[in-house]
Amino acid sequence: MPLPKYSFAEVFLSFFTSPGRAASIAGDLAEESQGRRFRFWRQVIGTAVSLGFRQLGTAPVQLLLLLLAGNIVIDWTPKLTLEGVRNAFANWSAHAVDPQALTLKQLLLTRVAGSLVAGLILAALSRGREVMVCTVVALSRPILFLVTWLWFSYPLTWTILMLNSVSPLLLISTAVCVRRLNLQDQIAEDARRRDSTPAS
Amino acid sequence: MVEPLPLGEFEHLVLLAVLRLDDGAYGVTIRRELAERAGREVAPGALYTTLDRLEDKGLVESRLGDPTAERGGRAKRYYSVTTNGFRAIAAAQRAVRNLMEGLNILGDAIA
Numbered sequence: 332m333p334l335p336k337y338s339f340a341e342v343f344l345s346f347f348t349s350p351g352r353a354a355s356i357a358g359d360l361a362e363e364s365q366g367r368r369f370r371f372w373r374q375v376i377g378t379a380v381s382l383g384f385r386q387l388g389t390a391p392v393q394l395l396l397l398l399l400a401g402n403i404v405i406d407w408t409p410k411l412t413l414e415g416v417r418n419a420f421a422n423w424s425a426h427a428v429d430p431q432a433l434t435l436k437q438l439l440l441t442r443v444a445g446s447l448v449a450g451l452i453l454a455a456l457s458r459g460r461e462v463m464v465c466t467v468v469a470l471s472r473p474i475l476f477l478v479t480w481l482w483f484s485y486p487l488t489w490t491i492l493m494l495n496s497v498s499p500l501l502l503i504s505t506a507v508c509v510r511r512l513n514l515q516d517q518i519a520e521d522a523r524r525r526d527s528t529p530a531s
Numbered sequence: 532m533v534e535p536l537p538l539g540e541f542e543h544l545v546l547l548a549v550l551r552l553d554d555g556a557y558g559v560t561i562r563r564e565l566a567e568r569a570g571r572e573v574a575p576g577a578l579y580t581t582l583d584r585l586e587d588k589g590l591v592e593s594r595l596g597d598p599t600a601e602r603g604g605r606a607k608r609y610y611s612v613t614t615n616g617f618r619a620i621a622a623a624q625r626a627v628r629n630l631m632e633g634l635n636i637l638g639d640a641i642a
Contacts, residue, residue, distance in 0.1 A: 348583075351595070352579075352583075352608065355557075355606055355607060356558065357603070358602035359558035359575070359607070363559055374575050374576075377574055378576040381577060381579065382576060382579060382580060385580040
């Protein structure tokens, strides 16, 4: 009996591994679940988490970059007017809880976890288009700042200018590095495919 | 000769399962083999990350099969043990055999 195609699962898994591997993993999970959707999706999520952690373990530079990008995203969300986005990150961010009630270690942990989740989401959403997406995100803050400054005659100082230009530069550099790492993965995958031969 | 890479316990089991399954080793059958023969119910994520790691180490290689309707039109990825994989298994087996020597754990001592 033909099973559902589960195309979304394949796309979701491809955030954590190469598209070719994501397709065969989704096929394996579909075959095993035999149409039981809950079991299928539970296994897809579990597999994605494992693959994600493996990627991070084998690419510490990428992990650092994701943390950096995520930290910047968390930093910015309260400043943007998108309350929904801010609330989405709220559970993971130290901004959302009372800092007085937290120890320094807890504050650091929530911050790192929040940064990692935000960074993973950013990388996943922008896979293959990291530079473009991160540039748009990066430019949103200075643009918002300029609009606010022009509209409300906000006092302009060098410190404010510095703060508003350093973070976007960091985020764009992060995007360039993540892009390079993804390209390397793609090249390795293409080489593997060239070497492999179809089997029945 | 290059020293074979040391294997983790789970890597060792996965390599043996791939070896046993011969041409039919892909995600589903490997998991089934591990459950039936080693009594290990393995999460799919753990298996795929281990297979990826073994492939990175050059101990297994993979190739794509034909897409089938029962898998939603997706191809199976078949795994096979490489020459380095064989060497790594042999080295691990030798180490276990040497350590087992003189012990009577399985009922009859290994000479």
